[in-house]
Amino acid sequence: MTTIQQPTGDNDRFERGLALLKEIGGPDGPAVLESLGDIAPDLGRITVEFGYGDILSRPGLTLRERELTTVGALAALGHAAPQLRWHINGALNVGCTRTEIVEVLIHASVYAGFPVALNGLTAAKEVFAARTDLPEEPAPEPAPTGARFERGTAALSEIDGEAGEQVVAALQDIAPDFARLLVEFSFGDIYARPGLDLKTREMVTVAMCTALGAAPQLGVHIHGLLNVGGSEQEVVEVLIQMAGYAGFPAALNGISVARTVFAERRSHRNADA
Amino acid sequence: MTTIQQPTGDNDRFERGLALLKEIGGPDGPAVLESLGDIAPDLGRITVEFGYGDILSRPGLTLRERELTTVGALAALGHAAPQLRWHINGALNVGCTRTEIVEVLIHASVYAGFPVALNGLTAAKEVFAARTDLPEEPAPEPAPTGARFERGTAALSEIDGEAGEQVVAALQDIAPDFARLLVEFSFGDIYARPGLDLKTREMVTVAMCTALGAAPQLGVHIHGLLNVGGSEQEVVEVLIQMAGYAGFPAALNGISVARTVFAERRSHRNADA
Amino acid sequence: MTTIQQPTGDNDRFERGLALLKEIGGPDGPAVLESLGDIAPDLGRITVEFGYGDILSRPGLTLRERELTTVGALAALGHAAPQLRWHINGALNVGCTRTEIVEVLIHASVYAGFPVALNGLTAAKEVFAARTDLPEEPAPEPAPTGARFERGTAALSEIDGEAGEQVVAALQDIAPDFARLLVEFSFGDIYARPGLDLKTREMVTVAMCTALGAAPQLGVHIHGLLNVGGSEQEVVEVLIQMAGYAGFPAALNGISVARTVFAERRSHRNADA
Numbered sequence: 001m002t003t004i005q006q007p008t009g010d011n012d013r014f015e016r017g018l019a020l021l022k023e024i025g026g027p028d029g030p031a032v033l034e035s036l037g038d039i040a041p042d043l044g045r046i047t048v049e050f051g052y053g054d055i056l057s058r059p060g061l062t063l064r065e066r067e068l069t070t071v072g073a074l075a076a077l078g079h080a081a082p083q084l085r086w087h088i089n090g091a092l093n094v095g096c097t098r099t100e101i102v103e104v105l106i107h108a109s110v111y112a113g114f115p116v117a118l119n120g121l122t123a124a125k126e127v128f129a130a131r132t133d134l135p136e137e138p139a140p141e142p143a144p145t146g147a148r149f150e151r152g153t154a155a156l157s158e159i160d161g162e163a164g165e166q167v168v169a170a171l172q173d174i175a176p177d178f179a180r181l182l183v184e185f186s187f188g189d190i191y192a193r194p195g196l197d198l199k200t201r202e203m204v205t206v207a208m209c210t211a212l213g214a215a216p217q218l219g220v221h222i223h224g225l226l227n228v229g230g231s232e233q234e235v236v237e238v239l240i241q242m243a244g245y246a247g248f249p250a251a252l253n254g255i256s257v258a259r260t261v262f263a264e265r266r267s268h269r270n271a272d273a
Numbered sequence: 274m275t276t277i278q279q280p281t282g283d284n285d286r287f288e289r290g291l292a293l294l295k296e297i298g299g300p301d302g303p304a305v306l307e308s309l310g311d312i313a314p315d316l317g318r319i320t321v322e323f324g325y326g327d328i329l330s331r332p333g334l335t336l337r338e339r340e341l342t343t344v345g346a347l348a349a350l351g352h353a354a355p356q357l358r359w360h361i362n363g364a365l366n367v368g369c370t371r372t373e374i375v376e377v378l379i380h381a382s383v384y385a386g387f388p389v390a391l392n393g394l395t396a397a398k399e400v401f402a403a404r405t406d407l408p409e410e411p412a413p414e415p416a417p418t419g420a421r422f423e424r425g426t427a428a429l430s431e432i433d434g435e436a437g438e439q440v441v442a443a444l445q446d447i448a449p450d451f452a453r454l455l456v457e458f459s460f461g462d463i464y465a466r467p468g469l470d471l472k473t474r475e476m477v478t479v480a481m482c483t484a485l486g487a488a489p490q491l492g493v494h495i496h497g498l499l500n501v502g503g504s505e506q507e508v509v510e511v512l513i514q515m516a517g518y519a520g521f522p523a524a525l526n527g528i529s530v531a532r533t534v535f536a537e538r539r540s541h542r543n544a545d546a
Numbered sequence: 547m548t549t550i551q552q553p554t555g556d557n558d559r560f561e562r563g564l565a566l567l568k569e570i571g572g573p574d575g576p577a578v579l580e581s582l583g584d585i586a587p588d589l590g591r592i593t594v595e596f597g598y599g600d601i602l603s604r605p606g607l608t609l610r611e612r613e614l615t616t617v618g619a620l621a622a623l624g625h626a627a628p629q630l631r632w633h634i635n636g637a638l639n640v641g642c643t644r645t646e647i648v649e650v651l652i653h654a655s656v657y658a659g660f661p662v663a664l665n666g667l668t669a670a671k672e673v674f675a676a677r678t679d680l681p682e683e684p685a686p687e688p689a690p691t692g693a694r695f696e697r698g699t700a701a702l703s704e705i706d707g708e709a710g711e712q713v714v715a716a717l718q719d720i721a722p723d724f725a726r727l728l729v730e731f732s733f734g735d736i737y738a739r740p741g742l743d744l745k746t747r748e749m750v751t752v753a754m755c756t757a758l759g760a761a762p763q764l765g766v767h768i769h770g771l772l773n774v775g776g777s778e779q780e781v782v783e784v785l786i787q788m789a790g791y792a793g794f795p796a797a798l799n800g801i802s803v804a805r806t807v808f809a810e811r812r813s814h815r816n817a818d819a
Binding site: 106 | 308309311315316319320323327328331347352355486509512513516517520523524525526528529
Binding site: 033035036038039040042043046047050051054055058074077078079080082083213236239240242243244245246247248249250251252253255256258259262 | 622623624625644648651652655656657658659660661662663664665667668670671674689713716717719720721723724727728730731732735736739755758759760762763
């Protein structure tokens with residue numbers, strides 16, 4: 001990392017960031033930072049200090065969760081192929097399985113469309129093929145089949161509760177077929193798949209909806225993450241992390257949605273008390 | 274298609290989807306699905322079952338309309354180059370002309386900017402060049418010239434009616450030049466071009482605004498599609514189709530806009546009665 | 547430019563556009579327009595007439611400002627690599643320094659995330675390396691270090707005034723750490739960097755927020771641009787320019803935000819009077 005400008009600053013952000021960057025990316029550091037040494041050495045330093053020293057070093061999420069949400073968001077944005085490959089590698093380095101990474105990318109089909117999922121999996125295939133150090137993994141359990149609507153309805157109810165049911169109900173007058181497809185495909189096919197637990201699926205969903213600016217769905221799935229065992233702190237951490245990958249506007253708009261959801265749940269609890 | 278996982282499920286979604294996929298893509302099937310056989314065989318199956326068996330098989334739009342709206346949306350998103358090429362090929366396979374495809378991509382300049390149009394046409398050029406089986410097409414009629422503002426005003430009024438006029442009127446206080454450019458370029462130059470009928474232009478516009486999350490413009494152009502002969506069912510079909518290419522949030526947010534537009538028109542009709 | 551269709555029309559838009567295109571792009575013209583001569587010759591003509599003859603020829607912004615805002619917006623969108631390289635070249639041709647271009651791309655990390663900044667800088671590196679005609683530039687001044695929060699607070703207050711302080715205040719209940727990161731990184735690290743003046747930074751920010759559809763932040767930074775010496779006309783010009791690079795919906799939605807901001811400031815002034 002000799003070409004990354006060293007900090008002259010006031011704290012250990014650079015050292016902390018560089019150590020984490022090497023834990024995630026491996027000892028060599030990202031080629032893109034090295035290659036910018038002659039044109040924008042500052043940006044290498046800032047990426048290390050801010051991206052890794054400030055954001056990714058925060059407590060509140062595991063590194064595995066940070067890498068899987070990042071892979072989901074970069075895939076959904078669709079325009080950051082080098083970074084997507086880097087973080088697929090990073091996810092492997094911090095202990096994510098190939099199955100989990102594949103599941104995150106398949107999950108992206110729901111929130112950003114099939115092209116995103118297909119292109120993400122093509123990237124994953126390349127990254128996996130370049131690694132000779134990956135342990136054997138058990139074959140993934142088969143995905144469930146049959147009774148898609150019933151399974152989807154149960155999953156929707158478990159995950160998104162009332163908010164999810166309202167989405168489906170609101171479609172009945174105008175596009176009832178689409179309500180059925182939403183339940184069958186999104187919840188019956190995808191959410192019900194083995195290989196990635198529901199809480200991580202909701203974290204990834206929150207990350208993707210934040211990166212894409214899909215505010216109504218972000219609200220539903222912040223509820224969802226809280227419903228399947230996530231905490232308000234975890235929600236906020238996912239949103240903060242998106243500042244680095246999709247920009248501060250995306251993160252700030254996500255925080256606005258979270259504030260509303262947190263208040264709704266508080267007022268609901270008070271009403272119950 | 275030997276590496277695509279066969280379904281174990283409850284219906285003929287896979288068979289119906291695979292037949293349609295071959296009708297659109299040709300007998301070989303998409304290389305990307307084949308190439309994922311070793312990493313995510315499920316996604317190949319899901320793409321066939323959901324994308325082709327559930328969505329693209331639906332009645333309500335012709336295959337030509339489905340492929341042209343998909344080409345427009347993928348071009349507008351800008352991040353799905355392999356899928357854009359695949360569906361340009363698909364559009365040719367289901368009977369669209371090269372002129373129609375070129376017009377869809379030129380049309381995208383209005384809704385997603387010139388880079389999108391230029392990069393889409395570069396992709397089309399490559400796809401067309403690789404095909405030796407395309408019939409001769411008559412040279413496109415020349416685009417109209419002169420009187421751009423008058424022609425644009427007439428087209429705006431025909432297509433978008435009051436909603437379009439309100440957009441222009443709202444610009445008068447703050448950016449009157451921009452109102453003129455909007456009328457001259459978008460409606461005088463682009464909408465008035467031969468080679469793609471108005472109804473298909475509006476379908477493609479609805480698809481692009483949905484994929485991009487441009488809600489106010491989506492509202493104007495759902496009115497537009499209904500004004501030039503489209504039905505509510507066709508609007509809903511275009512929106513549902515976008516779930517597969519831009520994700521469910523994009524489609525759901527589009528449905529919300531459509532609900533408002535349909536209600537406005539109903540209340541307007543009742544007021545007239 | 548022999549393959550670009552010549553106009554048959556009513557004015558000198560083509561000649562004016564072509565002259566400007568050559569001033570920005572160099573005498574050869576963009577290869578993409580040439581290469582489309584056989585598939586969509588109209589689009590070459592339209593790009594010259596509308597993009598260069600109508601939009602980029604407008605008064606109200608310098609060509610340097612037009613190119614820097616375009617570079618920022620194309621980088622932020624992330625899906626227009628050929629056009630980003632073309633306009634980095636164009637920025638150099640109209641007198642922007644390499645330092646200014648690098649700063650615009652580093653600035654994009656705040657509004658669109660680090661992947662966008664890193665990929666933009668990779669493009670800039672390639673463009674710079676291919677030019678043998680660039681003058682020596684003084685090494686950029688070192689970025690400030692230490693006292694990031696204090697410097698950031700001062701910058702935020704200078705640039706965004708009350709609107710910026712409200713953004714930070716609104717985070718205190720839900721994500722106080724994120725408020726600190728926003729001040730330290732966005733304003734303490736990035737806005738405070740030498741190499742690009744504040745007014746140009748705010749112009750680029752307005753361009754990027756418009757292209758990305760980040761409406762709340764666009765409002766804050768239209769205030770910001772006006773606070774650091776920009777005029778309402780300059781705001782409107784940046785928004786109009788985005789029609790060509792991100793599409794008319796993005797520009798129209800930006801105009802709506804500008805209308806609200808202009809009215810707020812007028813009513814505030816009246817209240818003060």
